[in-house]
Amino acid sequence: MSKILGIVNLYDSPSLGGLTKNRTLGSTSFLGRYALMDFALSNFTNSHIDEINVLVKDNFRSVAKHVGTLKTWVNNTKIGRQNLLINEKGIKDPKYNSDLNALRENDWIFYDSNFDYVVIAPAHILSNIDFNEVIDFHKKNNAEVTIVYKEIEDADKAFLTSNIVTLDGNQIIGYTKNTGKVAKANVSLRTYILSAETFVKWLRHRDYRDATSLRMLIETIIEEKEEIITGYKYDGYARCVDSFEHFVEYSFEFFDPEIADSVFKSEWPIYTCTRNTRPAIYGPKSSVKNCFVANGAKIDGKVENSVISRYVEVEAGASVKNSIILTKGVIKKGAHVENAVVDKYAIIENDVIGTQDEHVYVPQGKKVR
């Protein structure tokens, strides 16, 4: 059995405005119960990858709070291992703080581990990729790098921060940034499978010193056309959470059972850190329709088409519509929240109303009177 090193890459993820002001996109709450990075981490766990690493760019506190010792995602803690990889130099010098430099700074993982392949996946692209299948494909093609891509019909609106893959058979011959000009395209899921030896060689290669990011390195190597870079076509669920609007849209589309069922499969659980939260309590006056409700919530008001996270309280006489309320938000009696994203610990005593096209954002801890 091949030994695989999994790395969740928290670099290179787009900003979601206020939501990602004090947290990395990977630790941003999703569907009331998850952090976005749970999807990538769980794909590793479900693909039987023993060594799991998280490449942390910044907001270390919020990452550490969510992943803890990463034990949630490691199956056997003796044969497996888990690391938070921090670029200490990069934190002091933001210009230097790139994923490629972070990997160079943490090259001890390559000395310490005797592995055959590295899988690098971003935290903000949600999918349920089975890496065993990708690695089989990678081996069969004798590839140096395999990039996972998906054919989509709306590349002019989605995956705008990603790359478009041009193929000749399985071989990738072009890897250009998605400028949003075409709708139907093969978009990169920015998920790379590399043979370990090659990867270590590249990290240290003199010619690649100028490459400042992993993406740039891959683009350079594809341009040189000297290596076998294959594209693996993935057909399952994939979304790139690259803007505040997409965050809202991709949350709400889970109300469609077809989407929900394609992600929540019993053989492919999404693991997350749990805190022994009690079940949700529905009061005598509660009216809840078309919602995801996390444990810990207490609802006695009216809630419709919304995502209610852990320990959120919606009092009797309050109403919430088309909104996402993050952990421990309180919607007080008489307040009406519509088309809004309410960040953690916010207290809403008065109406907060956005539009269907433009959801309002209420910052963490804010009291709306």
Add this chain to the structure above:
Amino acid sequence: MGQKIVAMILAGGKGTRLEALTKKVAKPAVSFGAKYRIIDFPLSNCANSHIDTVGVLMQYESVSLDEYIGNGEKWGLNGVRSLTTTLAPRQTEEGLSWYKGTADAIYANIDFLDQCDPEYVLILSGDHIYSTTYDEMLEEHINKNAECTISVYEVPIEEASRFGILVADKNGKIIEFQEKPAHPTSNLASMGIYIFTYKTLRRALIKDAQNEKSDHDFGKNIIPMLLGEGKKLIAYKYKGYWKDVGTIKSLHEANMDLISDKADLNFDAIMGGLKIYSADTYAPPQYVGRNASISDSLITQGAVILGKVKKSVISDYVYIEKGATVENSVLMPNVVIQKNAVVKNAVIAPNSIVFENDKVVGEGEEVVLYARKVKAHE
């Protein structure tokens, strides 16, 4: 130095009165309060009391219970100073013998206790619903220099004849024990929760084991024996919610207490500011459908509610289809309520299916237990 206190949880009973619920699982492993199992309560209480060493005594259907307890990690009882172990009857040089009674179960594991070398031993039952710490009880045991402290619950005097009743003087010293007395002279019911000074317990267990006429039961034999010897036994009055869930009716009632609208009886009041720990199922968040209606209920993750739910407790992965109605009921994990079915005053066993248009209804005060995966005529 030995341990200060070791907890021993008696979890070997079959729980015959829970009928189909305990056909394949031990009573302490029965589902409760949407996301918990009954034994989560004493185990979490131990954790919240900073008790590090816990032995769980099991006998009936021990495999699944053993699997659930594991190394105690679910309750945080696997830390550097902690030990959680399951103790099922075992074969020894003397042969193989089942636990003959609650006292015999502890006696059979006296080597385990000797190894722990505790000052005190806390004896708990695996089938009580209550959230507390044992700190105050232990403090009282130590301060009053008792050899055994028994936790007691004040019951209405007219119900006292259903319990083991303790008569105590004004200082709490127990002067008499009455097992299900016809004419009770006290309303202090024994909860089956004891703190013993280990030396006293050890000696008593050995003495009791030699008595062939004994049933080797704490309530029936050990306590009367110690009283007869003039030992100092103390009654500790337990305040707060406590329920023995020995029957379908009481199990249903305890679940309903969690969602009661009374100020002093609801989920938060029952938990008393403490957390009960349990296994996680890694289920997705619960989904409530467009035509659903929910009130006065406790619902956990993984549930999908498309129908009507009122005054009910809904566990993991329960699926309630459109047009179905659930009222005043307890739905255990993986239950499916099909279209237009009606469930009222019921306990639905795990993995059951209530079929389309079927009715599972307890009339009046009656609570029905339903456990079925195939249609009646199939």
